[in-house]
Amino acid sequence: MRRLAALAALLALCACGSAAPAPPMTATPVELAWGPCEKLAPAAGFQCATMRVPLDYGKPGGATIGIAMIRLRATGPGAKIGSLVFNFGGPGGSGVSTLADAAAAFRTLGGRYDLVSFDPRGVERSEGVRCLDPKRFEAFLSAEPTLDVAVETRLLTEFAQACKRNSGPILPYVGTLNAAKDMEVMRTRLGDPKLNFFGFSYGTHLGALYATLYPGSTGRMVLDSALDPSVGLLEQARTQTKGFQRAYDNYLADCARQDCPFNGNTAVVALIERLKSHPLNVQGRLVTADVARTGIVEALYSEMTWPLLTQAIASAIGGDGSGLLNLSDSYSGRQPDGTYTTLQSSLTAILCADTTDRPSVEESVELAKALTEKSPIFGPDSASAGQCSVWPVPGDDRNRHIDARGSGPIVVVGTTNDPATPYEWAPKLAQQLGTGVLLTLKGEGHGAYGQNSCIDSLINDYFLQGKTPEDGSVCP
Numbered sequence: 365m366r367r368l369a370a371l372a373a374l375l376a377l378c379a380c381g382s383a384a385p386a387p388p389m390t391a392t393p394v395e396l397a398w399g400p401c402e403k404l405a406p407a408a409g410f411q412c413a414t415m416r417v418p419l420d421y422g423k424p425g426g427a428t429i430g431i432a433m434i435r436l437r438a439t440g441p442g443a444k445i446g447s448l449v450f451n452f453g454g455p456g457g458s459g460v461s462t463l464a465d466a467a468a469a470f471r472t473l474g475g476r477y478d479l480v481s482f483d484p485r486g487v488e489r490s491e492g493v494r495c496l497d498p499k500r501f502e503a504f505l506s507a508e509p510t511l512d513v514a515v516e517t518r519l520l521t522e523f524a525q526a527c528k529r530n531s532g533p534i535l536p537y538v539g540t541l542n543a544a545k546d547m548e549v550m551r552t553r554l555g556d557p558k559l560n561f562f563g564f565s566y567g568t569h570l571g572a573l574y575a576t577l578y579p580g581s582t583g584r585m586v587l588d589s590a591l592d593p594s595v596g597l598l599e600q601a602r603t604q605t606k607g608f609q610r611a612y613d614n615y616l617a618d619c620a621r622q623d624c625p626f627n628g629n630t631a632v633v634a635l636i637e638r639l640k641s642h643p644l645n646v647q648g649r650l651v652t653a654d655v656a657r658t659g660i661v662e663a664l665y666s667e668m669t670w671p672l673l674t675q676a677i678a679s680a681i682g683g684d685g686s687g688l689l690n691l692s693d694s695y696s697g698r699q700p701d702g703t704y705t706t707l708q709s710s711l712t713a714i715l716c717a718d719t720t721d722r723p724s725v726e727e728s729v730e731l732a733k734a735l736t737e738k739s740p741i742f743g744p745d746s747a748s749a750g751q752c753s754v755w756p757v758p759g760d761d762r763n764r765h766i767d768a769r770g771s772g773p774i775v776v777v778g779t780t781n782d783p784a785t786p787y788e789w790a791p792k793l794a795q796q797l798g799t800g801v802l803l804t805l806k807g808e809g810h811g812a813y814g815q816n817s818c819i820d821s822l823i824n825d826y827f828l829q830g831k832t833p834e835d836g837s838v839c840p
């Protein structure tokens with residue numbers, strides 16, 4: 365989950381319509397020109413390339429777009445299996461940057477696979493969607509969402525119009541359907557007979573749609589932190605609010621067991637209320653109630669960041685908002701120089717391109733008000749689910765249809781207390797695929813691989829040996 369509503373993070377899709385695959389590639393594939401990775405740290409051992417693909421697959425001879433890619437060659441021992449392509453989520457997350465930072469977490473798989481990732485179209489190095497300048501974007505994040513319909517409409521409209529001014533030509537072409545077609549071109553350019561793919565969060569949608577379009581070209585595929593493609597924007601917001609509230613309650617219970625330095629939820633809600641009228645100043649930057657809520661959301665993605673959240677909340681209660689601001693900056697894609705990645709702008713563009721669902725700002729604010737009664741910290745974020753109603757480009761429901769029958773078994777992973785992609789979505793995605801094999805982690809956090817030895821063993825055996833987990837397997 366990344367923010368459209370700090371809760372409409374990854375996509376929202378309803379299963380209807382049909383997705384036609386890209387035309388078959390008949391020309392000799394153009395080899396990728398791999399070279400050094402510029403402006404990437406750490407970049408030792410990595411190679412980067414740019415893959416040219418049609419901007420509009422309906423006009424294959426027309427304008428093209430460059431897709432930034434990164435690769436770490438297989439290190440051995442053992443025979444190389446091929447490439448393993450990653451999407452780490454978002455939508456809007458940079459696969460180039462993430463793989464450069466996180467490749468060590470996949471060293472077991474990297475023995476026999478070339479580890480490959482990319483910035484999907486509209487993301488960062490691949491013609492990333494850019495909307496507001498850093499100063500205006502920071503002001504937007506500090507003020508939105510709001511439960512005032514007029515103000516929320518103005519904020520979302522100003523953001524949408526800025527995206528149109530600065531990235532208008534690419535906005536119609538950034539949907540997941542085109543990204544999946546890009547991955548088929550990528551498979552041929554990499555020289556792999558089938559696409560082996562590891563998708564997290566939004567990446568589960570991208571992988572599932574690829575398998576729908578190209579079941580015969582789908583190799584070993586794991587979809588971790590699964591999304592339910594049948595969910596509309598308002599229902600997604602409602603479900604994710606419940607997920608984050610559950611994770612937050614579990615966090616508070618854990619904090620209490622460890623002699624929590626503040627008085628639980630009462631103290632946190634009081635802090636949020638105080639920040640509405642008296643934001644904290646951190647070196648000239650304001651920690652508003654919205655910034656604080658975003659920081660809390662960021663820390664709930666992983667149980668490992670709970671101690672940071674405890675420290676940040678306790679410090680903010682004492683008048684120092686730097687901890688919450690740092691967490692919020694991580695969520696929003698703020699860089700040390702004060703600029704922002706395209707993460708949040710790309711997220712909105714892809715999310716709105718992926719569906720014709722257009723709940724109004726009025727509907728979204730009404731939902732947010734209802735959710736806020738039971739979830740005062742996370743409920744307000746649902747007001748942003750109206751973003752697509754003012755978006756300048758129509759959506760395409762072909763992104764919503766999932767049916768991978770004809771592919772091999774696809775492993776779908778869900779974590780019981782995942783706040784961003786609640787567990788209930790995993791069995792639904794597995795069912796829609798028609799070839800899904802459900803694997804469950806009983807635990808906390810967003811993303812199962814790398815958090816549990818049982819999960820890691822089953823997934824590694826699947827990727828390295830082709831051994832499919834038994835459907836319904838559960839890891840404690």
